[in-house]
Amino acid sequence: MSEHVERAPVACPSCSPDRETVHEVLTTGGGTATVRCTECGHTHKAPLEDENTVEPTVVVSQDGDSFTATVEMPGDERVEKGDEFILETDDVIMQVRVTAIEVGPEERVGRADAGDIDTVWSRAVDNVSVPITVHPRDGEGDGTRSLDLQLPGDEEFTIGETYEFGEEEFEVEAIHVRDSAVANYDFQKLGHEGDTVLAKDVKRVYGIDKSSKAWSAW
Incomplete structure (x- = not known):
């Protein structure tokens, strides 16, 4: 997003x-x-060139819901799928990731100058919902x-x-990365010990049950 100009190169009539x-x-x-x-x-007074700014529409998806806003940016700023930026409206301030760029009716591209963009499709990534599939340890328990x-x-x-979340405890055995974040990782499906993925990049986590109920006698 563009900010108010605080400094500018200008000829000084004095020095x-x-x-x-x-x-x-x-x-x-x-x-x-x-x-x-x-x-x-x-x-002194001086003429300043106004920066050519545009305000493309931004559609934000968050936990199954969506809303529409606009974002101000320089017309020549390059926007790419996977970019992240802060979206500020009267109601919210959030970090979003670009998931698609629309430059015309049903015409989507991977990158474009802001001045050519009609709509930026995005997903909120400051707080996210992470789906996790937990498998029983050695086939024990009630199942997946x-x-x-x-x-x-x-x-x-x-x-x-x-990891422990409340009464849930599981060991991560595999992670499926979102399409919009694949470029940040070696593969879309990761399964090697030590591989690390940010929650905002996760499509699904697969884990092995380590909770106390997994050890209960049946």
């Missing part, structure tokens, strides 16, 4: 009329700005069960490690 120096932007409006030279402290955990997106799952 450098023939070359640009760094100026602090104090106020803007009417096509000109009040700026202060950082070399000599002189304050599914969990759905709400976790921070930067939570890590490592194959071979044991």
